[in-house]
Amino acid sequence: xxxxxxxxxxxxxxxxxxxxxxxxxxxxxxxxxxxxxxxxxxxxxxxxxxxxxxxxxxxxxxxxxxxxxxxxxxxxxxxxxxxxxxxxxxxxxxxxxxxxxxxxxxxxxxxxxxxxxxxxxxxxxxxxxxxxxxxxxxxxxxxxxxxxxxxxxxxxxxxxxxxxxxxxxxxxxxxxxxxxxxxxxxxxxxxxxxxxxxxxxxxxxxxxxxxxxxxxxxxxxxxxxxxxxxxxxxxxxxxxxxxxxxxxxxxxxxxxxxxxxxxxxxxxxxxxxxxxxxxxxxxxxxxxxxxxxxxxxxxxxxxxxxxxxxxxxxxxxxxxxxxxxxxxxxxxxxxxxxxxxxxxxxxxxxxxxxxxxxxxxxxxxxxxxxxxxxxxxxxxxxxxxxxxxxxxxxxxxxxxxxxxxxxxxxxxxxxxxxxxxxxxxxxxxxxxxxxxxxxx
Numbered sequence: 001x002x003x004x005x006x007x008x009x010x011x012x013x014x015x016x017x018x019x020x021x022x023x024x025x026x027x028x029x030x031x032x033x034x035x036x037x038x039x040x041x042x043x044x045x046x047x048x049x050x051x052x053x054x055x056x057x058x059x060x061x062x063x064x065x066x067x068x069x070x071x072x073x074x075x076x077x078x079x080x081x082x083x084x085x086x087x088x089x090x091x092x093x094x095x096x097x098x099x100x101x102x103x104x105x106x107x108x109x110x111x112x113x114x115x116x117x118x119x120x121x122x123x124x125x126x127x128x129x130x131x132x133x134x135x136x137x138x139x140x141x142x143x144x145x146x147x148x149x150x151x152x153x154x155x156x157x158x159x160x161x162x163x164x165x166x167x168x169x170x171x172x173x174x175x176x177x178x179x180x181x182x183x184x185x186x187x188x189x190x191x192x193x194x195x196x197x198x199x200x201x202x203x204x205x206x207x208x209x210x211x212x213x214x215x216x217x218x219x220x221x222x223x224x225x226x227x228x229x230x231x232x233x234x235x236x237x238x239x240x241x242x243x244x245x246x247x248x249x250x251x252x253x254x255x256x257x258x259x260x261x262x263x264x265x266x267x268x269x270x271x272x273x274x275x276x277x278x279x280x281x282x283x284x285x286x287x288x289x290x291x292x293x294x295x296x297x298x299x300x301x302x303x304x305x306x307x308x309x310x311x312x313x314x315x316x317x318x319x320x321x322x323x324x325x326x327x328x329x330x331x332x333x334x335x336x337x338x339x340x341x342x343x344x345x346x347x348x349x350x351x352x353x354x355x356x357x358x359x360x361x362x363x364x365x366x367x368x369x370x371x372x373x374x375x376x377x378x379x380x381x382x383x384x385x386x387x388x389x390x391x392x393x394x395x396x397x398x399x400x401x402x403x404x405x406x407x408x409x410x411x412x413x414x415x416x417x418x419x420x421x422x423x424x425x426x427x428x429x430x431x432x433x434x435x436x437x438x439x440x
Contacts, residue, residue: 017232024153025438027222033146034227041134041141048131054129058120061113066290076100082355101294108290108308115285115313118277129267134264140256146434147425149225154421157239158414159211165410166208173201173403180396193396198398241417243365243424251354252432258350261343268336275328281317284296329422354430361423368416371409378402378409 022030032038078098114120177197183189223232291305382402428434 019235021237023237024150027149027153027226028146028438030226031149032142035145035225036137036227038109038141038145041138045131045132045138048134050126052131053122055120058123059114059117061111064110064112066106066108066110069101069103070106075102076366091123101296103295103297105293105295106290106308108288109167111285111287113285114282116281116283118280119274119282120275122270122277125270126267129263129270133260133263133267136256136260140260143256143429143434145225146437147429148265149222150425150434150437152218152221152225153236153424154425156215156236157421158418159215160236161239162209162411163211163215163234163416164406165414166204166211169403169407169410170204170208173197173204176399177201189396196396196400200403239414239417241368243420251350251430253347253392254432255350255430258343258346261339261346265336265339265343268332268339272329272332272336275325275332278321278325279318281315284314284316285311286314287311319429350430354427355438357423357426357430361420361427364416364420364423368413368420371413371416375409375413378406382406 074298076099078100080098177194180189180194180197183190184194201359219234219236220230222236223230225232287310289309290307293305382399382405385399385402425437428436
């Protein structure tokens with residue numbers, strides 16, 4: 001069993017030695033470049049550009065090719081005045097009828113171009129707002145990814161430092177075990193003392209395996225966020241207990257979530273303008289160029305074609321819409337009020353989170369300094385009974401008790417540093433200075 005444990009430890013150390021050590025800035029850059037969630041947000045920006053282009057294209061002329069064949073169930077009759085036909089027709093000179101063929105064909109090209117249409121213009125404004133929302137969604141995805149990487153990275157640093165301290169504790173316990181074995185052979189200590197040391201050493205080694213597993217799980221989470229293969233050997237840098245100094249400013253008003261809330265409100269206002277534009281008249285230019293052919297039977301091909309060309313202006317005035325637009329306007333006004341309330345609530349919530357994060361940061365810094373002093377004192381305290389035990393003055397019980405106190409102080413100090421890092425990360429996010437992490 002001891003050989004298996006040694007082999008596993010050696011394999012882990014070999015993998016760790018070949019692993020690529022990545023800084024938090026490199027992890028963030030890799031995540032932004034490869035993360036699929038951010039990639040989807042990046043595609044959303046392209047979709048926003050396409051929506052704007054599509055809305056603008058509606059203001060351009062449209063040209064259609066038209067081909068039509070009509071068969072009348074009853075031969076059509078054209079009516080005209082006799083003054084246009086002359087005196088050769090014996091019918092009533094006021095109205096003359098001309099019987100047309102039963103079948104006719106129509107082929108040509110039709111052009112339509114909007115001249116004045118406020119609905120299309122307002123739709124372009126809506127598309128531009130959607131484009132801005134897509135850009136802010138991308139910024140929000142990058143911000144969330146940065147915070148997520150930062151949290152996992154700091155936890156991985158803490159677990160790596162914990163493994164280092166555990167290895168030092170194991171080395172110290174190995175040395176103590178050798179001393180105790182020598183004292184036991186000389187009959188200076190009891191067997192129970194030797195067993196206590198061996199039990200503590202086994203527990204430390206078991207604790208180290210748990211810490212290795214936790215650390216590897218955290219690295220797997222980093223690989224997943226950065227979209228790297230599961231077996232890619234990576235490692236985080238050593239934990240630095242320094243904290244980035246932050247001025248006590250308020251939360252920034254340029255957070256992506258705040259800007260998104262404002263853009264959502266603006267989007268509803270632009271949709272209100274679009275609905276209102278539906279009450280206005282629209283003017284468009286129309287043109288047609290083609291020909292009409294007539295034939296008596298469907299099986300015949302028209303061999304006499306007449307030109308049919310015209311150009312004109314079409315004016316459309318909405319007269320009755322059964323209050324559908326009015327109800328839609330009312331619905332949008334309710335949504336606009338909700339969007340304004342949501343934006344204000346989010347603003348207050350962010351101010352509250354910033355105040356809490358500031359307090360938490362101050363409190364965590366105090367705790368970290370307190371635990372650092374406790375750790376140093378525990379190291380000094382442990383040194384006294386250790387030397388006394390080597391001289392057979394102190395008891396094994398007191399030595400192991402001080403060793404437990406030292407390990408507890410080390411673990412508490414590490415956890416306090418980790419909490420300071422997480423609180424610092426929250427402050428960087430709320431103050432809009434996450435870019436400082438990329439410089440580390």
